[in-house]
Amino acid sequence: MDARVAEGSDYIKIVYDDGHAYGLKMPTLDRATMQAVVTATHARRKLAVVHIGDLASARDAIDVGADGLVHLFVDSMPDAGFAKAVAAHKAFVVPTLTVLESVSWGDGGKLIAKDPRLAPYIRPENGTGLTTTFPKRANSPTRDLGFALETVRQLRAANVPILAGTDAPNPGTAHGASMHRELELLVKAGLTPVEALRAATSVPARTFSLADRGRIATGLRADLVLVNGDPTTDILATRDIATIWKRGVVIDRDAFRAELAKAIAAAASGTFPVPAGSESGDVSDFDAGQPTAKFGAGWFVTTDQLAGGKSVAAMKVVPGGANGSAGTLEITGTLDAGLPFGWSGVMFTPGQTAMAPMNLSAKKELRFYARGEEGRSYAVMMFTRSKGQMPVMQRFTTSAEWKEVVLPIASFQGIDGRDLMGIGFVASGTPGPFRLSIDEVRMR
Numbered sequence: 001m002d003a004r005v006a007e008g009s010d011y012i013k014i015v016y017d018d019g020h021a022y023g024l025k026m027p028t029l030d031r032a033t034m035q036a037v038v039t040a041t042h043a044r045r046k047l048a049v050v051h052i053g054d055l056a057s058a059r060d061a062i063d064v065g066a067d068g069l070v071h072l073f074v075d076s077m078p079d080a081g082f083a084k085a086v087a088a089h090k091a092f093v094v095p096t097l098t099v100l101e102s103v104s105w106g107d108g109g110k111l112i113a114k115d116p117r118l119a120p121y122i123r124p125e126n127g128t129g130l131t132t133t134f135p136k137r138a139n140s141p142t143r144d145l146g147f148a149l150e151t152v153r154q155l156r157a158a159n160v161p162i163l164a165g166t167d168a169p170n171p172g173t174a175h176g177a178s179m180h181r182e183l184e185l186l187v188k189a190g191l192t193p194v195e196a197l198r199a200a201t202s203v204p205a206r207t208f209s210l211a212d213r214g215r216i217a218t219g220l221r222a223d224l225v226l227v228n229g230d231p232t233t234d235i236l237a238t239r240d241i242a243t244i245w246k247r248g249v250v251i252d253r254d255a256f257r258a259e260l261a262k263a264i265a266a267a268a269s270g271t272f273p274v275p276a277g278s279e280s281g282d283v284s285d286f287d288a289g290q291p292t293a294k295f296g297a298g299w300f301v302t303t304d305q306l307a308g309g310k311s312v313a314a315m316k317v318v319p320g321g322a323n324g325s326a327g328t329l330e331i332t333g334t335l336d337a338g339l340p341f342g343w344s345g346v347m348f349t350p351g352q353t354a355m356a357p358m359n360l361s362a363k364k365e366l367r368f369y370a371r372g373e374e375g376r377s378y379a380v381m382m383f384t385r386s387k388g389q390m391p392v393m394q395r396f397t398t399s400a401e402w403k404e405v406v407l408p409i410a411s412f413q414g415i416d417g418r419d420l421m422g423i424g425f426v427a428s429g430t431p432g433p434f435r436l437s438i439d440e441v442r443m444r
Helices: 002-006 031-043 055-063 082-088 096-101 110-116 122-131 145-157 179-188 194-197 202-207 235-239 253-269
Strands: 010-017 048-050 068-070 093-095 222-229 242-247 282-284 296-303 312-319 327-335 345-350 364-370 378-386 393-399 403-409 418-429 432-443
Touching: 010 031, 010 235, 031 048, 031 055, 031 327, 055 068, 068 122, 082 145, 096 110, 096 145, 110 179, 122 179, 122 194, 179 194, 179 235, 194 202, 194 235, 202 222, 222 235, 235 296, 242 253, 312 418, 327 418, 345 432, 364 378, 393 403, 418 432
Parallel strands: 010 048, 048 068, 068 093
Antiparallel strands: 222 242, 282 432, 296 345, 312 327, 327 432, 345 418, 364 403, 364 432, 378 393, 378 418
8 A cells, every 4th residue: 555655546446356247267365355444545545446246245345345346236236235335435436337338248338339429529440339248258256236226216315425437448339428428327317307417426536635626616627518408307428529628728629520531431441551561461570679669659668567468478579580580579478367468578560650550451461470488379360440448359379399380361350451550469368477588579
């Protein structure tokens, strides 16, 4: 806790979720450890909020003194005393109904993506994410958004503070746009439109002691949204935005919409530029002693720390490449066991700006040489504009000797190379330390 506070944490978030409610199995804290973390957090006068995935975990978190719950549950109805227990402990709840709707395979994200008041302001990659849901897994327990809606109704009746949040950018959600759906679902769960608006403004500001925002008042930050209509009677009016101010500065929504329209047209037509220097398809041979590339922005480290994981990685060019060449890119690190979808490795981006979409549809396969631990599985991740935040993966296995890996672009489901943003070479699946070398990376 001292380390977290020293690095600037405003509150401590604890994950207490083994994934079973979603058909997953992942490591988590035990109750005693959660209790110790909550106690240590309170000793440092910080808020302790707990991510949970089912009713039993929510009960445990409240019982050990959590200040707030992040997410509700779709595995069962709340028991008769749950809301009263939350209220008695003076805890707050961020239901994140939008992500729970996606977890329950609902179509709320698609409705947002199609709303004519919002669609012109949603980036193509975010629109793609909105139209997906969490995958169905074999033997996955029943999930019902109605359980979460009823829980919110009971929490409101018990006067528990309810905060609006979306858990974007998970499948079925997008930053900003999904907040409108969250407000709609909160009203569906029994909040009045005014209470839903407070859940997105003054209540979180008060809960997290942000005294300079959250209300319209003299001396506070001028973060304002002007809408056509009356959202205090019709919560859907929040979608019909007229003007936005951030810290008193008007946002040029017309310019943003025009810029976005060009991006949407480019995405629809596949007219992203072909990266200069990509004609031969040669990416990197590392013989110059540096992690440079023949085209694009080059190589950089990527890990699941972007998603809250703790994996680490490093890269360097070392002597002794494939086929007797001068150099190879050596990637080392540790894949953390804390996330079921963790990764650790390196990324190549074909555009001069990192993760800018580029047209490489003329290339039909990815070729490279790999060497590593005998029999260890690694993965190639391809990111495209059309897939949003979700990469498509293909696995390969290493041995102690150099081996050429050939992966057809078509084997990455739904990818044809016309909007390629990045290619990752990562440890994924088996946690622990790893050492991977790659060389002679080419697209043919």
